[in-house]
Amino acid sequence: MASEDKVRVEVLLPKELYEKAVERGREAGFNSFNEFLTFLLEQIVEEEETEASLSPEDEERIKERLRSLGYID
Amino acid sequence: MIPKPHGGKLVNRVVTGEKRDRLVLEAEELPVLSISYERAVDVVDIAHGVFSPLEGFMVQSDYLSVLHDMRLSNDLPWTIPVVLDVDPDEISGIKEGDYVALKHGETIVAVVRIDEIYGWDKREYAEHIYKTLDLRHPGVAKTMKRKELLVGGLVDLLNEIEYPVKHRVLWPIETRVLFREKKWERIVAFQTRNVPHLGHEYVQKAALTFADGLLIHPLIGWKKPGDYRDEVIFMAYEALIKHYYPRDTVVLAGLLMNMHYAGPREAVHHAIVRKNFGCTHIIIGRDHAGVGNYYAPYEAWTIFNEFPDLGITPLFIREAFYCKKCGGMVNEKVCPHGEEHRIRISGTAIRDMLRRGKTPPEYVMRPEVARAVIEAGNPFIE
Incomplete structure (x- = not known):
């Protein structure tokens, strides 16, 4: 990701939590707390884009196929 | 929570409607590249988002x-x-920026925009991907037969290809909608190319204990002689699920994808693909996607240490065996008894029995499963 796509924010965290998180990220193989935090936010905060971008017609077409194959009632 | 697709967005390069009509006409005038069935499978997988975030063949x-x-x-x-x-x-005569049609048999499967044409070192590829240059390794043998140049570029799928059990193959967008409909949030994937024995059932149920649902995901596609036919794998699993799994805990769906026998690297690949299907976890075998003795025991597990940012959790559940003392299926982690009490399940022995129409012992295979396989007639690829 290009640096112009990033923002700098200041976050106030409990010291103990921060230290634990830094340690956890390091143990998990992340190169920095920033990298670890970005990964966590991506997993937890971001909305599922795919389903959200499905049109109602497409979604109904998929459900119809799933119904016809017996995957849903 | 159902994970985001790898890279954040589920790829869809399947062209439909008027755009497809136009591209089909244009494709007839384009230079044609004939592709193998395996490459056609890659095209279909790219287009349906199985390989998200890839939108085409890789550039250098x-x-x-x-x-x-x-x-x-x-x-x-x-x-x-x-x-x-x-x-x-x-x-x-074809240069970067040109469009070409990819043809398999008589069908134009897709159009590719050529972004780059480049050379590759097939020996280097084999050494890195398969960790061997031994031509007895099926992946190495295939690699060495491949052509001399590579082209990278975006794919637009115009026509689907033929493949077995088409009515049982679901694409990532479909499983994602399905899991949401079922309100599953913790979904475990199980990769297979075999009919289920009790060892498989043990591993799947161990995972299902903490999950909302299990995706049993047999690989569909090219098989070698002696492998179970795709239809038979489905019949066997349907019998198992009907008799031995709680209702609404399992989805059985086929995955059309090439097998590489690349061991640890392929274990990670399988995990990434199942993340795209919406799974939160995947069961990884000790010798996942291995062949012969090319990979060290547990190498398919330790490789995951290099990917803390994978976004899907591998489950390393040990291989199950029957312990006469415990009186059931167990694994090394939970059974204190010696090897003399243990009966290991041999896939080869099961095949031999089924080939002769004999039902394996009940501690090896459920009788309903064995019956389904035997009644299928010839369960194996000739």
Whole structure:
């Protein structure tokens, strides 16, 4: 990701939590707390884009196929 | 929570409607590259988002990055190159920026915009991906037969290809909608190419204990003689699920995808693909996607240490065996008894019995499963 796509924010965290998180990220193989935090936010905060971008017609077409194959009632 | 697709967005390169009509006409005027069934399978997988975030065949920067660092050039984990090989003769007169039609048999499967044409070292590929140059390794043998140049570029799928049990194959967008409908949030994937014995059932149920649902995901496609036919695998699993799994805990769906026998690298690849299908976890075998003795025991597990940012959790559940003292299926982690009390399940022995129409013992295979396989007639690829 290009640096112009990033923002700098200041976050106030409990010291103990921060230290634990830094340690956890390091143990998990992340190169920095920033990298670890970005990964966590991506997993937890971001909305599922795919389903959200499905049109109602497409979604109904998929459900119809799933119904016809017996995957849903 | 159902995970985001790898890279954040589920790829859809299936062209429909008026755009497809126009491209089909245009494709007839384009230079044609004939592709194998395996490459056609890659095209279909790219287009349906199985390989998200890939939108086409890899360009050189991604290819080399995957080969050497097991990551795409944008640092996203990726372990098996997805590349289109061509002969210099086929591609003469074609330059970067041109469009070509990809034809399998008599069908134009897709149109590709050529972003890059580049050379590759097949020996280097084999050494990195398969960890051997031994031509007895099926992946190495196939690699050495591939063509001399690679082309990278975006794919637009115009026509689906033929494949077995088409009515049982679901694409990532479909499983994602399905899991949401079922309100499953913790979904475990199980990769297979075999009919289930009690060892498989043990591992699946161990995982299901903490999950909302299980995706049993047999690989569909090219098989070698002696492998179970795709239809038989489905019949066997349907019998198992009907008799031995709680209602609404299992989805059985086929995955049309090539098998590489690349061991640890392919284990990670299988995980990434199942993340795209919406799974939160995947069961990884001790010798996942291995063949012969090319990979060390547990190498398919330790490789995951290099990918803390994978976004799907591997489950390392030990192989199950029957313990006469315990009186059931167990594994080394939970059974204190010696080898003399243990009966290991042999896939080869099961095949031999089924081939002769004999039902394996009940501690090896459920009788309903064995019956389904035997009644299928010839359960194996000739």
